[in-house]
Amino acid sequence: MLSEFLDTGDEWIVPRTGIRKRHVISDENIEDLGAEAAMNAIKMSGLDISEIDYFICSNVINEYITPGLSCIISEKIGLSCPCIDINCACPGFIYAMDIAESHFQAGRVKNVLIVCAEEPTRMTDWHDRSTCVLFGDGAAAAVFTAGNNMKGIRLHSQPSTDKIWQKRKLEPTPYITKEEVDVPLQMKGKEVFKFAVNASTTEVEALLNELGITKDQVSYYMVHQANKRIIDAIKNYLNEPDEKFPTNIVDHGNSSSASCAILLDECNRKGMFQKG
Incomplete structure (x- = not known):
């Protein structure tokens, strides 16, 4: 399909990226994907939505400057707890986990919902094959509960405005x-x-x-x-x-902060994980 308007195809894309297929939002909105992921995660957790104490949404770009995407998703799913947006790009899921763990350690919350909802295909020039072939849209969510399951976490930053x-x-x-x-x-x-x-x-x-x-x-x-x-x-x-x-x-491309969370969900559904 890209070859219809761009000088590229699988023979150029796959060897350089490993990507064969991606998902691109058309008539949906990113908040719809985020809301669906959130509700699925809450259902899988076995919790009632009223038991969610805090909501963190990781997002790079969407149509709204304000309100935040966390507010928009909260309204859609009927969530009334405090909510925040973070924009940490690709490592956003890890940063959200770190924030959640800090709240757990402070004893402020018990259950935290994290949603990564990303639409990076709206950031690229679709006539630049060096970037537009890399990204796919997607959303994923997870519910974290206070406990001793977080063994450790490390964050790394190298601030730059030109890379x-x-x-x-x-x-x-x-x-x-x-x-x-x-x-x-x-x-x-x-x-x-x-x-x-x-x-x-x-x-x-x-x-x-x-x-x-x-x-x-x-x-x-x-x-x-x-x-x-x-x-x-x-x-x-x-x-x-x-x-x-x-x-x-190979099937999703780079979906920014949603990528790790989507991968975790897919592996979990395959029964690849065990507690401990």
């Missing part, structure tokens, strides 16, 4: 004298690749050392589904087998 970015033009005022333009997603692929591999492998090894866990004790590495080459590079650096790295990028 991957998009700029939106704001409403004009009589006092704006600078020129403002809309710029679709821009990405320095090689630099993003290096950062992703270095940060992931460094923090994985640091976390395992911190927890006193060996790689032999790790059943699976749930890696952000950005690019098959990145996943393979992480796997090779850690010297771990293919079976420890479940992937779904």
Whole structure:
């Protein structure tokens, strides 16, 4: 289908990304996907919606500047607890987990709903094959309950405004004298690749050392589904087998913060996980 308006096809896309199929929103809205994922997660948790104490929504882009997507989804599903939006892009699910764990440790909440609802296909220039072939839309959700199940978590940041970015033009005022333009997603692929591999492998090894866990004790590495080459590079650096790295990028592409959560759900439905 891309070949109808873009000089590309599977022979170019698959070897570079590992992606064969993606999902793109058409007549739906991202809040509809997020609401459906939220309700499915709450149902699977066995909780009543009134038992959700806090709601965190990870989202990069949607039609609304305000209200936040968490508010929009809350209204759709009848959720009345406090809610916040975070925009941490691809690692948003992990940042949301860290926020939830902080609230658990403070004794403020018992049950936290996390929704990752992403529409990155609306960020790219669909005539730029270096970016538009990578992304797919999607949403996923999970309910976390206070306990001692979070073994550990590490976050890594390397602030940069030039490796991957998009700029939106704001409403004009009589006092704006600078020129403002809309710029679709821009990405320095090689630099993003290096950062992703270095940060992931460094923090994985640091976390395992911190927890006193060996790689032999790790059943699976749930890696952000950005690019098959990145996943393979992480796997090779850690010297771990293919079976420890479940992937779904071939069918979904990069769905930003929703990617890991979607992968977790798919693996869970296959019965791949056990408690502990």
